[in-house]
Amino acid sequence: MSVMHKVFANLYQDSVSLMQISAQISQLPGIEQASVVMGTATNLSQLRDAGLDNGCQAGPNDLIIAVRGEEAACAAALELAHQRLNSKPAESNNGGIQAPPLVSLEMAAEQQPDINLALISVPGDYAAAEAIKALHLDMNVMLFSDNVSLEQEKQIKLLAQSKNRLVMGPDCGTAIINGLPLGFANVVKPGAIGIVGASGTGVQEVTCRIDQLGAGISQAIGTGGHDLHEEIGGISMLHGLQALAADPATQVIVLISKPPARPVAERILEQAQACGKPVVVNFLGAAPEEVTRPGITAAATLADAAGLAVALANCTPAPATVTTISAEDRQILQNASASLPATRRYIRGVFAGGTFCYEGQLLCQQQGFSAASNTPVKGNSRLADIWRSQGHTLIDMGDDDFTRGRPHPMIDPTLRNQRIVAELNDAETAVVLFDLVLGYGAAAEPATELLALLNQNSSQSRPLLIAHVCGTETDPQQRSRQIAALRQAGVLIAGCNAQAAMWASQIARIQAEKNGEKS
Structure with a gap:
C-alpha cells in the first residue's frame, strides 16, 4: 500500500465541502482511506494518527489531500480531488462578468447591508475570531465549526447577549431559519412549531417526526x-x-437537550413557564417530575416530544408514548426471534447520530440492558476497545474516535457499514440496531452500499437487523425509498429511534428467556 499527499498553499474550503470530497475519493477502487483537510495542528496530528501523514508539511491556511491505497489509485484520487477543488462555478446565463468572490464578512456586509446571519465553518482555531467579527457587524451567527473552547464560547455568547444577537453553536450542525435548512437539516413543512435544540440529530428527529x-x-x-x-x-x-x-408564527415550543446543569435547567424552565406559549421539554434522561410544571410538558423521548407538540398545536389529546410496544409488534418480534439460537444474546447498536446512541442507551438501560459504549450514559461502562464490542454495546460512529481523518458517517457511511457487518458476523449478536440519517449534506443513497454488504451476509443464521430512518419524503434521499430498500433486505424498520431501541430490548429479553435468564 502507498501513502500519498498533496498540499495546496493558501486554499480554504469549508469543512462540509472537504468531507464530501473525502467521501467521494474514499469510494474509488483501490483506496483504503482518504482525507481532505485544512493543515491545522489538530488535523496534522489526526493525519499522523490515521497513518496518512507521510511527512506532510503544511500551515493552517493550506489544504491537504492525503490518501492510502494502491499506488495508481492514490494518484487518481489526488487528481480527482484536485479537479473538484479547482472546479469553477457555472457561467451566468447572460455571459456577464462574475462579481469578485467575497473573501471577508466585511465585504459581504458592505455589498449586502441587509445580511443578518453569518454561517461560519472554518478550523476551530479561527472560528471564535470570525464569530466575533460577525457580531461586531450586527449579524447573528451559526457556528458550524467545532474545537472552540468553553472560554471562547462564553466570550462569544456574552458579546452576542450584549448586542441582542443569536449564536447557534459552536458545533451547531442543524438549523432551519425562516424556512431555510442549514447544515445537516431536512426538508420539512412550514408550520406552527418552533424548536430550540442542543443536539443536531435530536433536532432532525423532532423536525422529521413533526413533518x-x-x-x-x-x-x-x-x-x-x-x-x-x-x-x-x-x-x-x-x-x-x-x-x-415573540414570534407570531410559533404556537408551540419544543426544547431539546441532554440533561443541563441543574441551575441552568431551572433558569430555562422558569423562562419557558413565563413565555406565554405551551412548551414541550425533552431533557434526555431527566425525570418527568423535574421538568413538568404549568405550561410545560415533559417528553420521555425525542419522538414523544414531536407527538406532544403536534397534539398541542392541533388541540388534540396527547398521544401514547412511542415506547409502548403493541401486541402486533410483540408478535412480529417473537416470530422474527424464533430462529435465533440461544447463543445470540446481545444488542449491538451502530449509530451515525450521537444523540440517537445516547437515547438508545438510556432506553435499553431502562429495560434492564446496560451497554458498553465509547460515549456511555451514566450507569453504562466505557468500552475498553472501541473496535471490539463486549456484551451489549452501543457505538457512536460519529464521535471523534472514529472521524479523525475521515468524513462523518452521515456523509460517508463506509466505516459504519463495516462495523455493522462485523457485528453481523459475531456469533453472540442477537440484533444489530442502526440509524440512517437523511437530509442535506448526508450521503446521496445511504442504503446502497450497506445493502450490497448485507446481500453478501444474508445467511439464515445471521442476527436480526432493526433500523430507524430519520428523514422525510421530500428529502433528497426520499425516506420511503430508503425504507423500501432496507425492508427488501430483511431489515425491520421502526418508526423512530426510541421505538427501535425498545424493539431491540424486546429481542434481547426473548433471547435471555431462552437461556433461562432474567433481563
Missing part, C-alpha cells in the same frame, strides 16, 4: 452541544426561547 405527523416547523434553532453547560448558562437556548415566544 411525518402532518404538522410543520416555524423555526429550528440549534445551540451547540455545550450551551447548557454551567459555565455557558444556556445563553443561546434562552435567547432562542425568547425569540420563539
Whole structure:
C-alpha cells in the first residue's frame, strides 16, 4: 500500500465541502482511506494518527489531500480531488462578468447591508475570531465549526447577549431559519412549531417526526452541544426561547437537550413557564417530575416530544408514548426471534447520530440492558476497545474516535457499514440496531452500499437487523425509498429511534428467556 499527499498553499474550503470530497475519493477502487483537510495542528496530528501523514508539511491556511491505497489509485484520487477543488462555478446565463468572490464578512456586509446571519465553518482555531467579527457587524451567527473552547464560547455568547444577537453553536450542525435548512437539516413543512435544540440529530428527529405527523416547523434553532453547560448558562437556548415566544408564527415550543446543569435547567424552565406559549421539554434522561410544571410538558423521548407538540398545536389529546410496544409488534418480534439460537444474546447498536446512541442507551438501560459504549450514559461502562464490542454495546460512529481523518458517517457511511457487518458476523449478536440519517449534506443513497454488504451476509443464521430512518419524503434521499430498500433486505424498520431501541430490548429479553435468564 502507498501513502500519498498533496498540499495546496493558501486554499480554504469549508469543512462540509472537504468531507464530501473525502467521501467521494474514499469510494474509488483501490483506496483504503482518504482525507481532505485544512493543515491545522489538530488535523496534522489526526493525519499522523490515521497513518496518512507521510511527512506532510503544511500551515493552517493550506489544504491537504492525503490518501492510502494502491499506488495508481492514490494518484487518481489526488487528481480527482484536485479537479473538484479547482472546479469553477457555472457561467451566468447572460455571459456577464462574475462579481469578485467575497473573501471577508466585511465585504459581504458592505455589498449586502441587509445580511443578518453569518454561517461560519472554518478550523476551530479561527472560528471564535470570525464569530466575533460577525457580531461586531450586527449579524447573528451559526457556528458550524467545532474545537472552540468553553472560554471562547462564553466570550462569544456574552458579546452576542450584549448586542441582542443569536449564536447557534459552536458545533451547531442543524438549523432551519425562516424556512431555510442549514447544515445537516431536512426538508420539512412550514408550520406552527418552533424548536430550540442542543443536539443536531435530536433536532432532525423532532423536525422529521413533526413533518411525518402532518404538522410543520416555524423555526429550528440549534445551540451547540455545550450551551447548557454551567459555565455557558444556556445563553443561546434562552435567547432562542425568547425569540420563539415573540414570534407570531410559533404556537408551540419544543426544547431539546441532554440533561443541563441543574441551575441552568431551572433558569430555562422558569423562562419557558413565563413565555406565554405551551412548551414541550425533552431533557434526555431527566425525570418527568423535574421538568413538568404549568405550561410545560415533559417528553420521555425525542419522538414523544414531536407527538406532544403536534397534539398541542392541533388541540388534540396527547398521544401514547412511542415506547409502548403493541401486541402486533410483540408478535412480529417473537416470530422474527424464533430462529435465533440461544447463543445470540446481545444488542449491538451502530449509530451515525450521537444523540440517537445516547437515547438508545438510556432506553435499553431502562429495560434492564446496560451497554458498553465509547460515549456511555451514566450507569453504562466505557468500552475498553472501541473496535471490539463486549456484551451489549452501543457505538457512536460519529464521535471523534472514529472521524479523525475521515468524513462523518452521515456523509460517508463506509466505516459504519463495516462495523455493522462485523457485528453481523459475531456469533453472540442477537440484533444489530442502526440509524440512517437523511437530509442535506448526508450521503446521496445511504442504503446502497450497506445493502450490497448485507446481500453478501444474508445467511439464515445471521442476527436480526432493526433500523430507524430519520428523514422525510421530500428529502433528497426520499425516506420511503430508503425504507423500501432496507425492508427488501430483511431489515425491520421502526418508526423512530426510541421505538427501535425498545424493539431491540424486546429481542434481547426473548433471547435471555431462552437461556433461562432474567433481563
